[in-house]
Amino acid sequence: xxxxxxYLDRGDTIGIVCPAGYMPYxxxxxxxxxxxxxxxxxxxxxxxxxxxTNYFSADDDERLNDFQEMLDDTEVKAILCGRGGYGIGRIxxxxxxxxxxxxxxxxxGFSDVTVLHAHIYxxxxxxxxxxxxxxxxxxxxxxxxxxxxxxxxxxKGDYTAQAHAFNRTGAATGELVGGxxxxxxxxxxxxxxxxxxxxxxxxxxVGEYLYNVxxxxxxxxxxxxxxxxxxxxxxxxxxNKDTERPFGATVDEIIRDIFSEYDYPISxxxxxxxxxxxxxxxxxxxxxxxxxxxxxxxxED
Amino acid sequence: MNRKKxxxxxxxxxxxxxxxxxxxxxxxxxxxxxxxxxxxxGDVIGITAPAGHIDHDEIQPAxxxxxxxxxxxxxGSTIGKKDFTFGGTDIERANDFQQMIDDPDIDAIxxxxxxxxxxxxxxxLNFTKFxxxxxxxxGFSDLTVLHSHLNKNFGIASIHSKMCxxxxxxxxxxxxxxxxxxxxxxxxxxxxxxxxxxxAHPSNQLGKAEGVLVGGxxxxxxxxSGTKxxxxxxxxxxxxEDTGEYLYSIDRxxxxxxxxxxxxxxxxxxxxxxxxxxDDEGEDFGRSLYDIVLEKVKKYDFPVCFDxxxxxxxxxxxxxxxIKHRLDVKEDAVSLKEISPSGN
Numbered sequence: 001x002x003x004x005x006x007y008l009d010r011g012d013t014i015g016i017v018c019p020a021g022y023m024p025y026x027x028x029x030x031x032x033x034x035x036x037x038x039x040x041x042x043x044x045x046x047x048x049x050x051x052x053t054n055y056f057s058a059d060d061d062e063r064l065n066d067f068q069e070m071l072d073d074t075e076v077k078a079i080l081c082g083r084g085g086y087g088i089g090r091i092x093x094x095x096x097x098x099x100x101x102x103x104x105x106x107x108x109g110f111s112d113v114t115v116l117h118a119h120i121y122x123x124x125x126x127x128x129x130x131x132x133x134x135x136x137x138x139x140x141x142x143x144x145x146x147x148x149x150x151x152x153x154x155x156k157g158d159y160t161a162q163a164h165a166f167n168r169t170g171a172a173t174g175e176l177v178g179g180x181x182x183x184x185x186x187x188x189x190x191x192x193x194x195x196x197x198x199x200x201x202x203x204x205x206v207g208e209y210l211y212n213v214x215x216x217x218x219x220x221x222x223x224x225x226x227x228x229x230x231x232x233x234x235x236x237x238x239x240n241k242d243t244e245r246p247f248g249a250t251v252d253e254i255i256r257d258i259f260s261e262y263d264y265p266i267s268x269x270x271x272x273x274x275x276x277x278x279x280x281x282x283x284x285x286x287x288x289x290x291x292x293x294x295x296x297x298x299x300e301d
Numbered sequence: 302m303n304r305k306k307x308x309x310x311x312x313x314x315x316x317x318x319x320x321x322x323x324x325x326x327x328x329x330x331x332x333x334x335x336x337x338x339x340x341x342x343g344d345v346i347g348i349t350a351p352a353g354h355i356d357h358d359e360i361q362p363a364x365x366x367x368x369x370x371x372x373x374x375x376x377g378s379t380i381g382k383k384d385f386t387f388g389g390t391d392i393e394r395a396n397d398f399q400q401m402i403d404d405p406d407i408d409a410i411x412x413x414x415x416x417x418x419x420x421x422x423x424x425x426l427n428f429t430k431f432x433x434x435x436x437x438x439x440g441f442s443d444l445t446v447l448h449s450h451l452n453k454n455f456g457i458a459s460i461h462s463k464m465c466x467x468x469x470x471x472x473x474x475x476x477x478x479x480x481x482x483x484x485x486x487x488x489x490x491x492x493x494x495x496x497x498x499x500x501a502h503p504s505n506q507l508g509k510a511e512g513v514l515v516g517g518x519x520x521x522x523x524x525x526s527g528t529k530x531x532x533x534x535x536x537x538x539x540x541x542e543d544t545g546e547y548l549y550s551i552d553r554x555x556x557x558x559x560x561x562x563x564x565x566x567x568x569x570x571x572x573x574x575x576x577x578x579x580d581d582e583g584e585d586f587g588r589s590l591y592d593i594v595l596e597k598v599k600k601y602d603f604p605v606c607f608d609x610x611x612x613x614x615x616x617x618x619x620x621x622x623x624i625k626h627r628l629d630v631k632e633d634a635v636s637l638k639e640i641s642p643s644g645n
Contacts (some may be wrong), residue, residue, distance in 0.1 A: 023585075037551075054587030055549065055580065086549040089556050186553055188527040190560035211417040215524050218420045222528035245354060248385020266578065 002175060003129045004283040005078070005104040007154035008178060010039035012077040017045035018057035018133065020112045021085020023134065025049025028082050031137035032154070035061035035080075038149050045070055048134075056087050065090040072099045077106075082134040086236060089183075090191060092119055101126070106152060109133050111206075111274065112177030119192035121177060121284045122176030130179055130202075131280035132274070147280040156300035158223045158289045159279050161270045163295055169264030172231030173301065176281055178202035185216040190224055197228040200289050202281065204235030206274035210247040210254060214236065217258045230284045231260060231289040232266045233298070236273025265291040270298070327460045333456030334513065334623060337435040340361045342371040344408040348465060349377035349381065349403040350388025352443040353416020353505030355466060357381045360413050363465035366472065367411075370487050375407055387418050395422040400440075402431040409490060413465040415442030420521075423450055423530060425473070432457065437490060442466050442613065445517030448622040450530035452515050458623035461517055461540075461611070462486045478565060478615045485619040495621055495639040499609065504591040505630050508604030510569030511640065516540035523554045526561055535566035538628050538637075542573030542612035548586035554594045559597045569628040570598060571637065576611025603631035609637075 008014070014035055016028060025048060032042045045066040047057040057063060070079045092115055107116055107128040117128045129268045131148045139145070151157060177194050178184065187193050205213065220226060237251040249257070252268055259266060267289065271277035286301040309453045340346075346367055348360055357380055364374045380398040382389035389397070401410045423446055432455045438447055439460040463482055469475035484571040489495060515532055516522070525531050532539075543551065558564060575590050577623040588596075591607060598605055606628070610616035 050564070054585045056587070086553065089553055089560075095559070100405060184558055185524065185526075188561075190557070192560075193527070215417065215420060219524045219526065222420075222424065224528075242388055243417075245386040248387070 002121070002127050003104055004124045004282075004285065005106045008040065008077050008106075008152045011041065012082055013041040013043050013075050015043045015045060015073070016048050016080050016082050017066050017070055017078040017089065018050070018082040019048040019063050019067045020057070020081070020087035021055060021083055022052045023082045023110045024249055027138065028134040031080075031134040032163040034137050034141060034145070043076060046218065055085070059219065060090050063087060064094050067091070069071055071095070071097070074103060077283070079105060079107050080133065081107070081109030081113045083131065084109060084113055086095050086112055087110050088115040089186070092116070097124060108148065110278065111180050112183065115187065115192060117179055117283045118177075118184065118187055118194045120166045122192060122194055125284065127282050127284040129280055130283055136278065138278070142147070142276065144271070144276060145246065151280040151282060156282065157282065157298065158300065159271070159298045161231050161267060161296040161298070163293060164268035166252055166266070166268045167291050167296065168294060169181035169291045170231070172200055172265050173286060173288045174199045174230035175198050175203045175284055176202065176287045177283060178221045178233070179204070179283075181205040181213065181216050182208065185219050188219060188246060196225045196297070198230050200231040200233060200287055202233035202235055202270065202272055204273050207239045208237070209241045209243060210249070210251060211243060213240070213251055214247070214254050217255065221258060226259065226262060229262070229264050231264050233272065233289065234266065234268045234272050236275055236277065238273060258294050265289060267291050267296040272298065307486070307535055325422045332412040334625065335432070335455060336433050336624065337437045337458060340408055340437070343373065345375050345406055347375045347377055347404070347407040347410045348380060348413050349397050349401050349410060350379040350382070350413045351394050351398045351422060352388065352418035353386060353414050353418055354383045355380060355413045360465040362470050363411070363468040366468050366483065377401055380413060386416060388394060388413070391425070393427040394418060397507045398422065399426055402426070402428070402436070405434070406488050407606070409437040409439065411465060412438070412440030414458045415440065415444055415464065415592060417443050419443050419446040420524070426609075428455060431626050438485065441617070442518050443521060445521040446524065446525065446530055448517050449515070449522065449525055449532040452513070452623045453530060453533050455621065458621055459490050460486065460619055460620035463617055474571070477543040482616060482618050489619040489621055494641045495612070495619070497618060499606070499635045501631065501633050504595060504607050505514050505635065506598065506603070506605035507630050507632060508602065509630070510538055510567070510628045512537040512568035512625065513623055514538050514540065514620060515622055516571070517622070519543040519544070519551070519554050520546065522603065523557045526557060532563070534563045536568055538569040538571065538626055539563070539567055540571035540573055540609060540611055543577065544574075544576040544613035545578055546575070547578045548580060548588065548590070548593065551590065552586070552588070555597050556596045559587050564598060564601055567601070567603055569603050570594075571609045571611070571628065572605065572607045573609045574614040574617070602627055606630045606635045
């Protein structure tokens, strides 16, 4: 049984850290203000707006310590990753989840944060929140940003998406797993690898070559990750790149072909992505996916 | 005939490997190593395109050169075929490859080029006949899928080297390094034991190792993780190379090797060429390739050498995957030598 961290109340504290790439403080200001306007206190970790001069928000030890402090601090009720980028894979095996397991809290983020989601779900069966991060708040309080608030405070997710020509209709219920395809592929065979049997899998990615999307899907397929899914959600695959000799299929066609031999429901173009359209989704929590001719719904059980 | 000579001839003959192989295995080598028959004058090399598309005129320099070495060439049906980026549809590519591995008149197969596509057909191929009568398969980059698959599942040796698209158009105007690297394919096919000497690199980790050589393109190896073609590295010497990747991506791939246990029983690591994609503005990764590798492997005591002449570059010498080698990383020089079956 998956443990759902406690919902947040007014006055609870959300910590913001950058366990991967560097983020200047100004880019998170609006996020901080918005969280405060929702009634939360915000604690900013050392890795947000750090004085780092390279890609990372800080070196491995500093990123690890900042995250570990937030994880172990009983005052902090949720941790929002300021941004993704790359870097959690470098520290994941050094994070100590002992206190966190006794006193779970909601970890929020996506992209590189897929490593945390997969690791925590696979090893500790604790739910976490795949959702927009600090920069998304700069676009205003749209429904995607607001979905974080509802997820944190206990309103069950109930999302509707548009129909898509490649959808496969049907209904499925199962624990939701997934995230960024490149990270999911990268984690195969490690201690953070996810199990997908009887689950609803969602995947999204950005800026990948089409051939590489194909190759990663073949990797997961050859690992048996697709055989026994309950259902599949395809999020945004945006800013794709192609080789000089064109691949000859769109990303939707690539995905459709890979999954053509299975019969579970599939929803294409679901609003989970590196773009504005990115609903908060609870990893590890059971959802019902209904793919109908006219529309798609994803409802928390 | 003394025993050493006898074993040596059994290995090089290899045409009826069942007896020779099992004797060899029982006497010397706990590891399963199936060495295809080396080529002799008049033997036939098949050319096929299991991944990216290539035209007939692009393989002419390779045909001419390999004919001048005394080999005959059989051009596969995928040469000149085109399904967008691929050398034909998955079925066409699989059929051509299958025919080549099963055709008793073909003694070796050179993949015309890499690109992408091998993983799409690998599970369609039937290696039953091939495993009984293995032949040299030549290629690199995307063809790392084949090297890894053959070594892992059948213990069959193969040649990691340049392909048809790298043969110089005009041999008389070719640079020495081009000639040497192309000639190294001939050397590998003909059965001369391979030997590589290179300069020391300040970041090298010193030491000696013996083991079967495996490896190839790092990104391709990562995407084989967990599959039945996943590379097995225990007791082996691993070589890796890559091109067009960001440093962060290379870092992530080396973490994949570490976190999937590929270093834990490794005997030695050979780092080839890594053509880097420049970090984006303001996204300086802050670590060199050498830093990236060493921070993962410094806790192990196996030898590590850098800048080995293998990769997407001019100095890309033929390497025999699946064959036992000795790696010697010394302060002043590095050597990698094939250990011939006689133990020399």
